[in-house]
Amino acid sequence: MEGDGSTTDASQLGMPGEYMTGSHYVLQSQDDDGDESLHDHEEGNGSKENFREQDIYLPIANVARIMKNAVPQTGKIAKDAKECVQECVSEFISFITSEASERCHQEKRKTINGEDILFAMSTLGFDMYVEPLKLYLQKFREAMKGEKGIGGISVTEGLGEELTDDSFANQLPAGIITADGQQQNVMVYTTSYQQIPGVQQIQFS
Amino acid sequence: MHVKMSGDNVNHASNSKGISLPMTRVKMIMKSSPDVSSINQEALLITTKATELFVQYLALSSFNNGSGKDNKTLLYSDLANTVEGTETFQFLTDILPKKIFARDYLKLIEEHPIEEADN
Numbered sequence: 605m606e607g608d609g610s611t612t613d614a615s616q617l618g619m620p621g622e623y624m625t626g627s628h629y630v631l632q633s634q635d636d637d638g639d640e641s642l643h644d645h646e647e648g649n650g651s652k653e654n655f656r657e658q659d660i661y662l663p664i665a666n667v668a669r670i671m672k673n674a675v676p677q678t679g680k681i682a683k684d685a686k687e688c689v690q691e692c693v694s695e696f697i698s699f700i701t702s703e704a705s706e707r708c709h710q711e712k713r714k715t716i717n718g719e720d721i722l723f724a725m726s727t728l729g730f731d732m733y734v735e736p737l738k739l740y741l742q743k744f745r746e747a748m749k750g751e752k753g754i755g756g757i758s759v760t761e762g763l764g765e766e767l768t769d770d771s772f773a774n775q776l777p778a779g780i781i782t783a784d785g786q787q788q789n790v791m792v793y794t795t796s797y798q799q800i801p802g803v804q805q806i807q808f809s
Numbered sequence: 810m811h812v813k814m815s816g817d818n819v820n821h822a823s824n825s826k827g828i829s830l831p832m833t834r835v836k837m838i839m840k841s842s843p844d845v846s847s848i849n850q851e852a853l854l855i856t857t858k859a860t861e862l863f864v865q866y867l868a869l870s871s872f873n874n875g876s877g878k879d880n881k882t883l884l885y886s887d888l889a890n891t892v893e894g895t896e897t898f899q900f901l902t903d904i905l906p907k908k909i910f911a912r913d914y915l916k917l918i919e920e921h922p923i924e925e926a927d928n
Contacts, residue, residue: 630906630908630909660834661838662834662838662860666830666831667830667864669829670830670861670864670868671865671868673865674864674865674869674872675868675872676872678881679872679881680881680882680883681882682882682883684885685885685887688885692867692888692901692904693860696860696863697835697838697839697856698838698839698841700856701842702843705842705844705845714846714847715848716839716845716847716849717849721856721859722855725859728897728900730859730863730897737858737859737862741851741854741855744854
């Protein structure tokens with residue numbers, strides 16, 4: 605697992621592979637502290653027969669943090685275990701994605717959507733995630749709607765939605781037309797200095 | 810604080826939406842699968858969140874499945890054993906071979922001699 609690129613070591617030792625019935629082994633170095641903190645497999649893992657695209661990993665610090673929070677507080681995690689989970693994660697993502705992608709293609713669509721992912725999870729034995737993920741997605745959608753009014757993203761995106769006629773109805777003072785006679789999207793001040801919700805950070809376009 | 814990157818306002822979501830994994834990296838991994846053209850924002854979000862859940866699940870199951878000698882540390886071997894024993898994790902068997910020290914392997918060979926092929 606140290607990126608030594610070896611296949612099952614029976615072949616390296618000149619031993620026939622039949623000995624290893626059922627499971628296969630990889631040689632572990634004597635000094636298996638897993639010292640390297642960088643986990644770049646740029647040369648590509650030679651330990652599988654097929655070419656693997658999973659040379660991209662999530663940062664080990666993030667992975668390790670999640671692991672640490674998952675186990676009891678007094679628990680520790682061996683370095684090679686962290687690296688291993690890091691690889692497993694990439695495998696997991698690819699696993700789900702190819703299943704979702706297949707379904708997508710079957711339905712003649714080009715973009716993988718949330719449903720495809722949820723379907724893939726349920727097919728691949730992760731159906732226990734489906735409900736929590738749906739809930740999570742729902743909360744996210746609601747939160748995103750809320751944020752649009754606060755200016756968390758550029759309001760020019762939300763402009764079409766936010767500036768309904770109602771927003772202006774009772775609060776638009778007579779003097780909104782600017783000096784050169786053109787009506788522009790300038791900051792609107794009411795006489796009571798109440799900012800109109802959703803119209804706080806309008807930019808000149 | 811909220812840096813808006815063009816076409817990628819999902820990034821600020823990863824801080825404020827309770828996800829601790831970088832979504833752009835997740836997207837990279839997803840795109841490295843063959844035949845994947847595009848992924849919508851929700852799909853990316855769900856996958857990232859699911860990945861978090863997966864890490865938690867794998868770590869905790871393996872930890873509880875501990876070797877017993879030092880059951881306060883999660884070891885590589887715990888992971889390998891858990892993967893072997895759990896159907897849902899079977900897709901990981903190829904990347905999680907059991908490790909064995911060379912000296913132990915040679916001992917095993919000695920104890921169970923088999924006919925050798927040509928050297």
